[in-house]
Amino acid sequence: MENQVRIPVRTLAEYVYKSGSIVSGFRTTSSFTEGSRIHREVQKTYSEHDQSEVFLKTEIKYEGLIFNIEGRCDGLLVNGDSTTIDEIKSTSLNLDLIDEETNLAHWAQAECYGYMYMKDQNLDIINIQLTYVQKTSGDIKRFIRTRTYGELKKVMMNMVSAFAPYARLRLENELKRDQSIKELKFPFDQYRIGQRQLAGSVYKTIQEGKTIFANAPTGIGKTISTIFPSVKAIGEGHLRKLFYLTAKTTTRQTAEEAFSQLFANGLHMKVVSITAKDKVCFTEQGICNNEHCEFADGYYDRINEAVLDILHNENTLDRLCIEKYAYKHSVCPFEFSLDLAYAADTVICDYNYIFDPKVSLKRLIDDHKKETVLLVDEAHNLVDRGREMFSSTLEKAPFLQLKREYRGRSKGIYEITKQVNDYFINIRKQAEPSKTVEFKEPLGEFNQLVLEFIDHAEKELLRESPGNSDVLLEAYFAAQNWQRISKLFDERFILYAEVGRNEVKLKQFCLDPSYLIKYAGKNFKSRIYFSATLSPIGYYMDMLGGEKEDYVLGIPSPFSSKQSQIKIQSLSTRFKDRDDSIKPIVKTLSETIEEKPGNYLIFFPSYLYLNSVLEEWNHGNPGIPTIVQGAGMTDVQREEFLESFKPGRSGSLVGFAVLGGVFSEGVDLKGDRLNGVIVVGVGLPQIGFERDLIKQHFSLTGKNGYDYAYVYPGMNKVLQAGGRLIRSEKDTGTIVLIDDRYLQHKYQNLLPDIWKGYTIF
Structure with a gap:
């Protein structure tokens, strides 16, 4: 039905209650893997009568809209006649800094589950519990409230009413979009030689939810030949979203021009382009916190209004358009573009927003991926880009500098950086007189030291001490990436050290990115890899994770x-x-x-x-x-x-x-x-x-x-x-x-x- 609104519990709660400022320099949230582990540890303490990961859903009608809300609550605890909804949150913060009002979105999430369970079971009263786990120490702090059905119903209706304007705008835009797509014609009088074949193959690939490797020559119009059938597939219900992925600014502009041609032909669709942070930052410093940037300060208090405004008035959400509305609403243009990426029908962006484990769009849930196509332009570039994304480097120099800076200031930072620096020195001794050393196995002891450094660095950074240097933050991010890649390390990687007179560099180098590229794209409905130089095709299929059942298309040059x-x-x-x-x-x-x-x-x-x-x-x-x-x-x-x-x-x-x-x-x-x-x-x-x-x-x-x-x-x-x-x-x-x-x-x-x-x- 056209007035149906599907929404996960967490999305609803965060939309209504998320507030405050951007803090992109240092984020305290645990990784998904770490958070999942902590959840499991708490759930192991439940009694035999308790349940974990309980799926709940409900339907709420509001002003002509039907909201289908669903999610999994972490814990459903039953003790006699008493029932408790448990919402588990892992944190890097010191638990002394957390009180009942620290994050209202957490309460809202738990109360959603409470309402849904009470409605299903006809309960009159329920306990709502927040369980915070300090991820380093494992210490736990809990808050509990008792709520009646009437109280939680009121909470739910308030949340639904707050979300309704956004939901209604999205539905209205989708209706206009689908109607415009039905009437949309190819923007040129006739197809070039090979162009119709490429467009037809892309449409069939999307329809069947498969992967295609298309070697299509320069000059036939690959961009419009992949975008047009994808847009048509959205209008016919095969897709909800498309990502147009590029390696360079020039190809991004070509995609934007293709959509401009479709808009001129009557298309109504929200198309957002994500521009690199360093190019759009209004302060040109890239420091995202409330002290350094007015556009980061209170960002989440203003972002909903900014999103509603731009979606109501614009289709082409390119750099200039986003900057205009970002100034108007005083929000960070880069973070604004990321938030718009979840609301738009089409996202034009760099490869890394899908494939790079450091920066990918984490809020893209699998349900949405199943209705999304990836159009990978100039796909030959993804081989070396994939190697870069899945490799990681740590160098000795920052740890030596931190050891000197924090001596007498922070015992934890001083001791762990000393140990890491000493490890690098031992590698240098092993390497002499050779300049490189290859390791047959991952360095377990070194990886453990990196983990300990991350923990100490987090604690120090959370103190927000004015003396904390940029070197600590940069080393922290580098260490996080090292840890992230170490979890992917297998026979497709090699670990080596490069040794100079005063420097030692350790690198986890991805030799074959094919498996990880394939894994990053696997949950999407369809993948379209295309290029004028995807030749020899067997090599690129091998390097981009192709399989026997994938489609292969080779179009001869239309030129004489x-x-x-x-x-x-x-x-x-x-x-x-x-x-x-x-x-x-x-x-x-x-x-x-x-x-x-x-x-x-x-x-x-x-x-x-x-x-x-x-x-x-x-x-x-x-x-x-x-x-x-x-x-x-x-x-x-x-x-x-x-x-x-x-x-x-x-x-x-x-x-x-x-x-x-x-x-x-x-x-x-x-x-x-x-x-x-x-x-x-x-x-x-x-x-x-x-x-x-x-x-x-x-x-x-x-x-x-x-x-x-x-x-x-x-x-x-x-x-x-x-x-x-x-x-x-x-x-x-x-x-x-x-x-x-x-x-x-x-x-x-x-x-x-x-x-x-x-x-x-």
């Missing part, structure tokens, strides 16, 4: 091989030959531009190589405008770089850039804005310790370790860079591949079919 002239220069760009290659590369670039003047991008495997060729190029071609990608460019500098590629230029422009950088993928220089791409090398990652670990790991599992560690990731960068050239049926241009390995069978097989009609330079 006549649109691009492909040339290969048989020249060694291997590290040992790079000095000798500089002049031939410059000669090739000069001859190419002389033959066909225009705008060119030339990509290098490293900044060092780029700068070496640039010096020679500038020496011989002072009259040709040349722009260079710099390390750490700002968004404005990147935009200026791209805007330099103007159509109809009378002369030529050369842009020097790096493979795998911001300009080698997700950049759309249509028509005459780009006339040629030159790729130096085959893109192989620099030979190094970690890449060799990846090679060894996959070799031991029966795969070609060198290809997995070097060749496939490298050639992906080449294909992405070359893909910048032909973006539509009218584009033409030249691609020059400079490396003798392009003539080898292995590399030939990895080239797109439309590149295989090459000539040798």
Whole structure:
């Protein structure tokens, strides 16, 4: 029924009663795993007549709405004629700091369960108990109240009435949304070649709740071809929500533009974009507490009104829109965007909000995931991003600094940091004269020290002492991440130490992220992995957790091989030959531009190589405008770089850039804005310790370790860079591949079919 509102007990209680300020610098809530363990420990003390994890639900009618409220109460305690609802909360706070009024949402949650049980059992009176457990000491503090059925019914009706405006707005928006989707047409007069096939495959995958790996070429319009069928699936009841996941700002903007086209065609839908905290912070300091930031101070007292306001008036909840309403209601724009993510129909955000265990959207409950699709754009990027997310590093230096800072100040911090620092020193002694040490097993003793450091650091940070340094907070977060990853550590990881003269770095390095990527996405209804360079498909299915029953789609390029002239220069760009290659590369670039003047991008495997060729190029071609990608460019500098590629230029422009950088993928220089791409090398990652670990790991599992560690990731960068050239049926241009390995069978097989009609330079 259209007026049905499904809501978990906790969501209802927190919406109505959560108050106060954001404290993002240090959060005292236990992890879900730790909280679950503490719950079980308390529940073990219950008598044989008591019950734990009791499912309760009720239906409440209010002003034309029907609220279906449900949840599991931690404890149902029965002693003769007396019944008690027990709500267990774990905390890092000192129990002396907790009283009956510390958190009204906790009482509200317990009272919801009390009302539902009384209604089911026709009880007149019940006890409501809050059980707080100090997670470090295990100490317990309880509060208990006795409530009548009439009192709890009044509490429930007050909560429902407070939630009703939000629920009604959501229902009204969903009704408008579904009606608009029924009438929504594809935003272009006709589908491009391959576009209808991709859209149909995405829809079928969602309908069947499956996973698809789609290798779809640049230029067919992948973004709209995945978004449009997903939106249609929402309108037809197959989905409630979609996440569009990106690796870079440029692809996020493409998704926003696709929704703008649908809005212009009549779509009514709430689409929120999450922008990184450091980019939207109004204070530019990122310190979220009531002392440093007026937008964090009292945030939860104002957020409901802000959410209602923006949802009532806007569909496109992008960065500018969120900042406008955040100023209006004096709320933190980043936290505002996270709260809107739970209310919106579509969320456009970075991969890490779904896959990274440090920052994922924790309030996405499994029931909602089952009605949500993940659209993973440029999915080839998720392999290395996954490795980063599931790896963790701890270094010696912060612990040595903390040992010195807290000596005579905090016995606990001083002693535990001394022990951690001593452990690092022992590793350094073991490593001499080697610079790296691999460990066959996790370091149990070290992991225990890290746990003890976390406990001591929490206690110190809770004191809110003005003398607490940023180093303590940073070390605390690093230690938490270490502990989090240590629980995931298995044969897909390796533990190693990197030792310098004064520094020791320990790293839990994820060699194969496939299992954890698959696990992070498993509870969602459907997963759509797509890219123009998901090739070889077997490698990417393997690395992204694919299974035999998953769908695989390969769409041939809609463009003619006549649109691009492909040339290969048989020249060694291997590290040992790079000095000798500089002049031939410059000669090739000069001859190419002389033959066909225009705008060119030339990509290098490293900044060092780029700068070496640039010096020679500038020496011989002072009259040709040349722009260079710099390390750490700002968004404005990147935009200026791209805007330099103007159509109809009378002369030529050369842009020097790096493979795998911001300009080698997700950049759309249509028509005459780009006339040629030159790729130096085959893109192989620099030979190094970690890449060799990846090679060894996959070799031991029966795969070609060198290809997995070097060749496939490298050639992906080449294909992405070359893909910048032909973006539509009218584009033409030249691609020059400079490396003798392009003539080898292995590399030939990895080239797109439309590149295989090459000539040798």
